[in-house]
Amino acid sequence: MQIHHVGDHRPLRAAEYPAIGDQLDVLWRWAAALPAALRTPELEAMLSHIEAVKTKYEKGGEDASG
Template identity: 45%
Template sequence: MTRISHTDPYRLRRQADYPDVGEQLDAIWKALAALPSLPPDARQMLTRIQHVKTTYPKPRDSGASALEAVND
């Protein structure tokens, strides 16, 4: 007997529709920056990210994120 197997390429479709990983992380860190407190490790990572964004700012006309705008 021959088996027929149908596979749904949902992984490929999902992957194509998800935002870029960098955009996802930026959104997460923006949300975390708005919280009144964070665990020490998360606060330390947020501080490092903000330092990099301050050290190497995007040009004003690049659509810089809210996290970068906070550091201006």
């Protein structure tokens, strides 16, 4: 027996998925855990940028420049 949904499935799925920020956090942690030999230059650049932002704005802290 097949189930047929009527209407657009996209808003239903979107409502049940984790927030996009949570999804991206998981992906970036996974990418950071890859061996260096598997990281592309683009991935290394993005990971470096993310780490720089995290350092600049530490959790519970204020802007590092002020």
